[in-house]
Amino acid sequence: MAFHSSFNFLLFFCLLFPIIIYPSIAKATTTSSSSSFRPKTLFLPVTKVVHSTNIKQYVIDTKQRTPLVPIKQTLDLGGQYPWLVCDRSYVSSTYKPAHCGSAACRLAKSHVCRDCKGTINTPGCNKNTCIVNTFNRIGHVSVSGELAQDIVSILAVNNSIVTTGKPVSVPKFLFVCGKTSQLKGLASGVKGIVGLGRSNLGLPSQFYSAFSLKKKFAVCLSSSTTSEGVVFFGDGPYYTLAHRDFSQALAYTPLIVHPTNSKSSEYYIGVESIKIGDKAVHLNTSLLSIAKDGSGGTRISTVEPYTVLHSAIYKAVVGEFESALRAFIGDDRFKRVAAVKPFGACYNSSYIGIDRLGPVVPRIQLVLHGQSEPWMIYGANAMVDVGENVLCLGFVDGGEIPL
Numbered sequence: 001m002a003f004h005s006s007f008n009f010l011l012f013f014c015l016l017f018p019i020i021i022y023p024s025i026a027k028a029t030t031t032s033s034s035s036s037f038r039p040k041t042l043f044l045p046v047t048k049v050v051h052s053t054n055i056k057q058y059v060i061d062t063k064q065r066t067p068l069v070p071i072k073q074t075l076d077l078g079g080q081y082p083w084l085v086c087d088r089s090y091v092s093s094t095y096k097p098a099h100c101g102s103a104a105c106r107l108a109k110s111h112v113c114r115d116c117k118g119t120i121n122t123p124g125c126n127k128n129t130c131i132v133n134t135f136n137r138i139g140h141v142s143v144s145g146e147l148a149q150d151i152v153s154i155l156a157v158n159n160s161i162v163t164t165g166k167p168v169s170v171p172k173f174l175f176v177c178g179k180t181s182q183l184k185g186l187a188s189g190v191k192g193i194v195g196l197g198r199s200n201l202g203l204p205s206q207f208y209s210a211f212s213l214k215k216k217f218a219v220c221l222s223s224s225t226t227s228e229g230v231v232f233f234g235d236g237p238y239y240t241l242a243h244r245d246f247s248q249a250l251a252y253t254p255l256i257v258h259p260t261n262s263k264s265s266e267y268y269i270g271v272e273s274i275k276i277g278d279k280a281v282h283l284n285t286s287l288l289s290i291a292k293d294g295s296g297g298t299r300i301s302t303v304e305p306y307t308v309l310h311s312a313i314y315k316a317v318v319g320e321f322e323s324a325l326r327a328f329i330g331d332d333r334f335k336r337v338a339a340v341k342p343f344g345a346c347y348n349s350s351y352i353g354i355d356r357l358g359p360v361v362p363r364i365q366l367v368l369h370g371q372s373e374p375w376m377i378y379g380a381n382a383m384v385d386v387g388e389n390v391l392c393l394g395f396v397d398g399g400e401i402p403l
Helices: 103-107 203-211 311-329
Strands: 003-006 011-016 041-050 056-064 069-076 083-085 129-136 141-157 166-178 192-195 216-221 229-234 267-269 271-276 298-301 307-309 346-348 364-368 375-377 383-387 390-393 395-397
Touching (some): 203 229, 271 311, 307 311, 311 395
Parallel strands (some): 003 298, 083 166, 307 395
Antiparallel strands (some): 011 216, 041 229, 056 069, 083 192, 129 141, 271 364
């Protein structure tokens, strides 16, 4: 099983991990007039958007091509490669396909070559190019296309808040050229997916190499569709609009490499137990760890809309949460109502108060490996308002083998 930690609320965490740096990824340039400017930190704005199917996604904004064009891509924390549609209106004087046997193809570990039979010498359709396969995990669509490079521009910051960042660019940013049909399930205006996963072509690897950054990044996701989050790359500072450097106040937990699938680009963490209030939930804690056969574990994801739990964990968490909620608001005020899909535990919210942390319900704690402070999940993070005076616990029963 996998406990998929997919969060639709304010989330700030640093991910530290080793990555092999390959010389084939281009060094960066800066549009700043000062040639001595060397960024310590890069950042990308992140916006929470709602798809027409009411599925929420996190979208980043970059600029790509020559001349530069704003590009929106859905954020996939564990995604292996960045990919972008190229079959319609992709015009750039700096676009170059990766030819078979090149350093870029070796970096992508692509051993498939192709001569395109469409309109030759256009983005996505060239002769003797290597093909890379990846996946749109939101629309459940395979993505296959030629590997290519083009210029990407992002913002850098050293010692100031993010609004004063300087544009810097990666002239030979590598990505997979996909097709419009592969955008299934993605939000309106999105042109692909950007992967931050453990891979040679993931955004962190390419940025670390291009700017010689420290191998660290942080993700801050907003619960609101009207306020931005941010992804930071590098050692900090991590300034927000509140003028606060969060890099000085972060707690850390080790990331886990999948023991039976070293090629996995996903991020796993060690959750040792779960508490409701201050009371431990009675469950088989071995389900929280990755077993020898590769099952189990706690995976962080940005493409799952809600936290998915193994059935045994889900039932134990809901049972303990409801006991605590009864004690919290009074047994006579506790009213469970009909479930609203995809949730299984929903409640009449008439007697549930609201404060700055959202609905006033028992807090949920994830006790992490090697971390003295637990990961706190308060009401704004744990509960989903589905309307009609109904709040649902934002966890989903994933069955015996959650995807």
